[in-house]
Amino acid sequence: MSKKRVAIIGGGITGLTAAYFIQKEIARGTMDADYALYEAGPRLGGSIQTDYTNGFVIEQGPDSFLTRKTSMSELANELGLVDDLVTNQSGAYILHDKKLHRIPEGAVMGIPTKWRPFLSTGLFSFKGKVRAALDLALPKSHHTGDQSVGAFFRRRLGDEVVDNLIEPLLSGIYAGNIDQLSLQATFPQFQQIEQKHRSLILGMKSQQATQQKIQPIFVGPDKKPANMFLTFEGGLQSIVEALGERLEHAHVNMPVTSVEKDGERYRVTFNDGTVDVVDHVIMTTRHQHTAEILSQYDFVKPLKEMTATSVATVAVAYPLSAIKKDLDGTGFVVSKKSNYTITACTWTHKKWPHTAPEGYGLLRAYVGRASDEAIVYESDEVIMEAVKRDFKDIMGIEESPSFYKIKRFEQSMPQYEVNHGNKIASVREKLKETLPGVVLAGASYNGIGLPDCVNQAKQAIDEVMDR
Numbered sequence: 001m002s003k004k005r006v007a008i009i010g011g012g013i014t015g016l017t018a019a020y021f022i023q024k025e026i027a028r029g030t031m032d033a034d035y036a037l038y039e040a041g042p043r044l045g046g047s048i049q050t051d052y053t054n055g056f057v058i059e060q061g062p063d064s065f066l067t068r069k070t071s072m073s074e075l076a077n078e079l080g081l082v083d084d085l086v087t088n089q090s091g092a093y094i095l096h097d098k099k100l101h102r103i104p105e106g107a108v109m110g111i112p113t114k115w116r117p118f119l120s121t122g123l124f125s126f127k128g129k130v131r132a133a134l135d136l137a138l139p140k141s142h143h144t145g146d147q148s149v150g151a152f153f154r155r156r157l158g159d160e161v162v163d164n165l166i167e168p169l170l171s172g173i174y175a176g177n178i179d180q181l182s183l184q185a186t187f188p189q190f191q192q193i194e195q196k197h198r199s200l201i202l203g204m205k206s207q208q209a210t211q212q213k214i215q216p217i218f219v220g221p222d223k224k225p226a227n228m229f230l231t232f233e234g235g236l237q238s239i240v241e242a243l244g245e246r247l248e249h250a251h252v253n254m255p256v257t258s259v260e261k262d263g264e265r266y267r268v269t270f271n272d273g274t275v276d277v278v279d280h281v282i283m284t285t286r287h288q289h290t291a292e293i294l295s296q297y298d299f300v301k302p303l304k305e306m307t308a309t310s311v312a313t314v315a316v317a318y319p320l321s322a323i324k325k326d327l328d329g330t331g332f333v334v335s336k337k338s339n340y341t342i343t344a345c346t347w348t349h350k351k352w353p354h355t356a357p358e359g360y361g362l363l364r365a366y367v368g369r370a371s372d373e374a375i376v377y378e379s380d381e382v383i384m385e386a387v388k389r390d391f392k393d394i395m396g397i398e399e400s401p402s403f404y405k406i407k408r409f410e411q412s413m414p415q416y417e418v419n420h421g422n423k424i425a426s427v428r429e430k431l432k433e434t435l436p437g438v439v440l441a442g443a444s445y446n447g448i449g450l451p452d453c454v455n456q457a458k459q460a461i462d463e464v465m466d467r
Contacts, residue, residue, distance in 0.1 A: 003032050003033055003034060004031075004032065004033040004034075004279040004280060005033065005034055005035070005036075005276075005277070005278040005279050005280075006022060006033055006034070006035040006036075006278060006279065006280040006281075006282065006464060007035070007036055007038065007266075007268045007276055007278040007280070007281045007282070008022075008035060008036070008037040008038070008281075008282045008284065009038055009256050009259075009268070009281065009282070009283045009284060009285055009293070010038075010039065010040075010046070010283065010284035010285040010289075010442065011037055011038075011039030011041075011043075011044040011045070011046065011250065011252065012044075012045065012046020012047065012048070012284060012442070012443075012453070013045070013046060013048060013239075013240070013450055013453045013454065013457075014046075014284035014441050014442040014443070014453040014454070014456055014457045015037055015039070015046075015282070015284040015442075015457070016037070016044060016045070016240065016243040016244065016247070016250075017075065017243070017453070017454045017457035017458070018037075018282050018284065018441065018457040018460055018461055019035060019037040019243075019247050019249070019250060020243050020246060020247065021457065021458060021461050022035045022461055022464075023035065023246070023247060023248065023249075025461070025465070030465075031465060033279075033280075034249070035249055036249045036250075036251060036276065036278075037247060037249060037250040037251065038251050038254040038256055038268070038270070038276075039250070039251065039252045039253075039254065040253075040254065040255035040256065040285075040289075041252065041253070042252055042253055043252060044240055044243075044244045044250060044252065045237065045240035045244075046061075047061035047062060047409060047412065048061050048062060048236045048237060048239075048240050048450075049061050049237065049407065050234075050235030050236055050237035050238075051315070051405055052235070053317075053403065053405065054317070054357070054402075054403070055356075055357040056315075056317060056355060056356055056357065056360070056362055057233075057234065057235045057352075057354060057355040057356075058235075058315045058348075058355070058362065058364075058405055059231075059235060059236060059313075059315075059364070060313055060315065060405065060407035061236075061313070061407070061409070062236060062450060063231060063236070063346070063348070063352070063364070064088065064229040064230060064231040064236075064352075065229065065230055065231070065449060065450040065451050066228065066229060066230075066449060066451060067087070067217055067226045067227065067228055067229060067230050068228075069449065069451030069452070069455075070217070070451070071451040071454040071455050071458070072230070072239075072450050072451045072454055073085065073217055073230060075239070075454055076232070076239060079239065079242040079243065079246075080242070081232060081238060081239060081242055084232045084233050084234060084238060085217070085219045085226070085230050085231075085232060085233075086219060086220065086230070086231060086232070086233050086352065086354060087219050087220070087224075087226035087227045087229065087230055088227050088228065088229040088230075088231075088330065088351050088352060089227075089330055089350055089351055089352075089353070090227055090228065090330060091328055091329035091330050092329060092330055092331055092332065092333070093327070093329055093331070093332035093333075094123060094164065094165060094168055094169075094332060094333055094334075094335060095168075095332045095333070095334045095335060095338055095340070095394060096123055096164050096335040096337075096338065097335075097338070098338070098393070098394075099122070100327065100332055100394070101121060101122055101123045102121075102329065103165070103169075104117040104118045104120075104121045104123070105117040106118070107165065108204050109153075109166060109169070109187065109190070110153065110157060110161045110162070110165040110166040110169070111135075111157070111190075111200045111201060111204050112132065112201060113201070113204050113205050113208060118132075123164050123165060124160045124161060124164060124165075125160065127160075128158060128159075128160030128161065128164075131157070131158030131159075131160065131161075132157045132158055132160070132161045133201075134158070135156045135157055135199050135200050135201050136199050136201055136202065137199075138155075138156065138198075138199070139198065140194050140195060140198040141155065141194065146182055146183060146184045146185075146418050146419050146420075146421065146422070147183050147184075147418065148178070148179050148180055148181055148182070148183065148418050149166075149170065149178050149179075149181045149182070149183050149186060149187060150162060150167070150177075150178040150179035150180075150181070151179065152183050152190065152191065153166050153190075156194070156200050157200070162178065163335065163336065163337060164335055166178065167335070167336055168333040168334055168335050168336065168343075168344075169333055170186075171333065171334075171336065171343055171344070171369050172333045172343065172344045172366070173448075174186070174309075174413065174415070174416070174448070175309040175311050175343070175368060175369045175370060175413040176309060176369070176370045176413070176415045176416075176417075177370040177371065177415075180370075180415070180417045180418065181415070181416060181417065181418075182416045182417055182418045182419065182420040182421065183418075184420075184421050185416040185420040185421045186416055193207065217230070231352060233354050236450075254270055255270060255271045256268055256269070256270055256271075256285075256293055257269050257270060257271050257293065258293055258294075258295075258296070259281055259283070259293055259294060259435075259438065260296065261434075261435055262277060264279075265277050265278060265279055265437075266278050266279070266280075266281050266435070266437055266438065268281065278437075279437055280437045280438075280439070280464045280467070281435075281437060281438045281439070282439050282441060282457075282460045282461075282464065283438060283439065283440050283441070283442075284441050284442040284453075284457070284460075285442065286308070286411075286412070286414070286442070286443070286444055287303045287306050287308070287414060287444035287445075288303070288304070288306070288308065288411060290303055290440065290444070291303035291304045294435075294438075297434060297435070299426075299427055299430035299431065299434060300427065302423040302424070302426065302427055303427060303444075306414065306415065306417075306420075306423075306444070307370075307414075307415045307417070308411040308412060308413055308414050308415060309368065309369060309370050309373060309411070309412075309413040309415060310368050310373045310376040310377070310408070310409065310410045310411055310412065310413075311366060311367065311368035311369070311373075311376060311408075311409050311412065311413055312366070312367050312368055312375075312376045312383065312406055312407060312408045312409065313364060313365070313366055313406070313407050313409075314342075314364070314365040314366070314367065314383060314384065314387050314404060314405075314406050315348070315362065315363070315364045315404060315405045315406075315407075316362070316363045316364075316365065316387065316391070316401045316403075316404045317356070317360055317361070317362055317401055317402040317403050317404070318360065318361050318362075318363065318397065318399065318401050318402060319359060319360060319361070319399070319402065320349075320359055320360060320361045322361070322397055322398075322399035322401075323361045323363075323395060323397060324395065324396035324397065324398075325394075325395040325396050327347075329347065329350070330346065330347055330350050330351035331344065331345050331346035331347045331348075331350075331351060331364075332344065332345055332394075336369075340390045340393075340394070341367055341375055341386040341387065341389075341390055342365040342366060342367055342386075342387060342390045343366045343367060343368070343369050344365070344366045345363055345364065345365045345366070345391075345394075346363070346364040347361070347363060348362040348363065348364045349361045349362045349363075360402070363391070365387050365390070365391075367383060367386070367387070370415065376408055376410065377408075377410075380406050383406055384404055384406070387404075388401075413448070414443055414444040414448065424440075424445050424446070427440070428440060436467065437464075437467065439460045439463050439464060440460075441453075441456040441457055441459065441460040442456060
């Protein structure tokens with residue numbers, strides 16, 4: 001059997017991981033193949049971009065990954081980066097009615113598991129708290145198909161908990177409309193809890209009492225258990241560089257324009273007219289780019305119809321003396337009904353103490369969400385003025401910043417709308433029939449977090465090896 005050739009399209013974390021593990025399998029002798037990774041832009045890493053201005057460590061894209069999803073920390077260990085892992089400080093707030101409210105202790109996605117903090121919070125009216133408690137008495141739904149996250153939680157806990165707590169938390173993750181977001185594609189476990197326990201509150205309390213503890217990850221010189229999130233002391237760019245240094249066949253500035261079947265193989269055509277003929281293609285590009293590359297095939301229509309939101313991160317450095325409202329916490333998310341431009345703000349120097357030099361603070365604001373993206377396309381000056389107005393009103397900051405960095409991610413946040421899972425499954429089924437050597441992986445499909453992307457890369461390799 002002749003040696004197989006694999007093309008990996010896209011040099012973000014999914015593509016880099018796929019290339020790394022293919023190269024590993026080849027070196028091990030378990031895969032008789034060669035590969036090439038093709039990235040359209042001038043750099044590897046996709047949305048991961050770390051800036052190092054004036055001694056700061058500034059994440060312009062994602063700033064961390066979930067500890068409980070272990071694929072990223074396992075990859076870090078393989079790459080010799082485990083000693084660079086650092087964990088977050090905790091203590092987040094919700095901005096509602098111009099007041100910062102600490103997220104009630106024990107609230108899991110808005111579901112109260114501890115009554116005292118929930119009853120004492122100012123986030124909800126007495127009526128809203130009573131409505132949430134009705135979850136204890138409501139019957140379970142007999143709805144078996146997909147539904148929106150908003151519809152599910154409104155039915156169980158009421159509008160106030162959704163609008164004042166769940167919606168701002170989810171907006172910080174998906175930048176989407178909670179009443180269109182697919183429950184099965186994002187948080188299927190809550191539907192399963194309702195079916196098993198009827199009440200979400202009782203179900204979550206039961207799970208917390210009986211669930212086995214995950215083996216902790218120990219970080220830092222004292223080897224203390226990690227909190228909810230992890231990152232690298234040198235920034236997430238560290239893992240991009242570690243992967244890139246190990247890859248023997250990664251190419252930048254090579255945009256792919258089409259992938260077409262050529263007998264039993266595939267023609268990968270680039271914008272300069274050159275062609276690579278391969279046996280397998282792992283496509284890790286965003287769904288809209290994948291739809292363009294495969295535009296001659298009708299089955300990609302759901303990818304063309306899939307929406308994405310534009311967002312921007314605004315990192316702002318100040319002397320600590322300028323930050324008047326010095327709260328004990330790591331940042332806040334903003335209720336949608338609040339009249340602010342920013343959707344969230346991380347007190348980065350508190351969440352990640354390694355990111356700012358002594359005497360300085362680093363704030364990272366976020367702008368843009370579904371149906372409210374116009375600000376992302378404004379000039380840097382307009383965006384910064386809006387952020388400064390919000391900072392002054394919320395935190396009393398009146399001084400001009402030492403500097404700021406704005407990074408736009410246009411049409412970059414895939415929206416997992418209701419029936420997302422079914423649509424992607426249908427695309428994959430037809431892809432397997434029509435182009436059996438082509439595999440889809442990445443944030444547009446089965447999870448947007450970095451560990452989700454690493455897992456999808458591994459699954460894509462398994463598919464290639466099984467064929």
